[in-house]
Amino acid sequence: MTDKTVGRFAPTPSGRMHLGNLFCALTSWLSARSRGGSYILRIEDLDPLRCFREYSELMEEDLKWLGLDWDEGGLADIGPSKPYSQCDRSDIYEQILETLRQKGLLYLCFCSRSELHAANAPHLSDGSPIYGGKCRNLTEAEIKEKLKKRGGATRLIVPDEDVTFTDMCYGEQTQNLVTHCGDFxxxxxDGVFAYQLAVVVDDALMGVTEVVRGRDLLDSSFRQIYLHRLLGxxxxxxxxxxxxxxxxxxxxxxxxxxxxxGFLRTRFTPEQLLGQLGFAAGQIDRPExxxxxELLSCFSWDKMPRNDIKIDAAKFFD
Ligand SMILES: [Zn+2]
Known part of the structure; x- marks a missing residue:
């Protein structure tokens, strides 16, 4: 084992990237590269109905335009952990799922979307429902009967315990899986592997040592850390x-x-855009x-603002 930093960017090719996606790519690249780490480009195309190769191609082109590079992955699929596209990794996910199934940690859930989102179901402040475990104790006969009508989703049983970690930007974070999400x-x-499973399996098997992404995914980290540990x-x-x-x-x-x-590229040079993003991220004093x-030598998590960054379009795009 080495303690070398391995970072990654793991976009979903469901459309052309926007400024927020670029910011995520830049931050994850700076964080890994500023510590002399290597960098992986993984394509998170789990959902075949939403993901298209043409967007992956555009994404690579946009990252290169910005001056970001990677050592493993991408459409060329280079590196020791290939394949790097999630659509080609189903066998790996299925194998891991089977180990959990054999431990008795999984069960099928037949709740419909409307049942899960029902008004009397407990919800978090962001509107996401907390699963109460309704299908956890279905009998074999009940499952057989339900499977005649529809497929079931596979849920993981979570224990009533806190998961704690120290975020590089937001500091110490704690969540109880039962009270915050329930069995997930x-x-x-429909058979598509869930993001939570794929991301954990991929980060672990690809040797990723740091996951950098938007704070909208912070809430997922508790489930992912739990799953990492559960899988050893x-x-x-x-x-x-x-x-x-x-x-x-x-x-x-x-x-x-x-x-x-695509639009930004018609208005800015990469250096102009990086100046704006670097300034917005508190890394440089002026948006030059x-x-x-050049941003590598300035990068520090300590300078990263905690509050979201509002982009004044009129000014930014002037
Ligand atoms: Zn259910």
């Missing part, structure tokens, strides 16, 4: 960065054309043009 899904009822893996370090929001506080979406990288390599 590792495979959807050492969890990576986590660093969540603030989100880039539109000036009215809205989350950016791949449907917003004005923050789409800079290269990705």
């Amino acid at each position: 899904i590792l495979r959807r009822s 893996f050492e969890p990576p370090q986590f660093g969540h960065h603030p989100l880039i929001l539109a000036d009215d506080g809205r989350r950016l979406s791949k449907r917003d054309k004005d923050t789409d990288v 043009p800079i290269t990705a390599k």
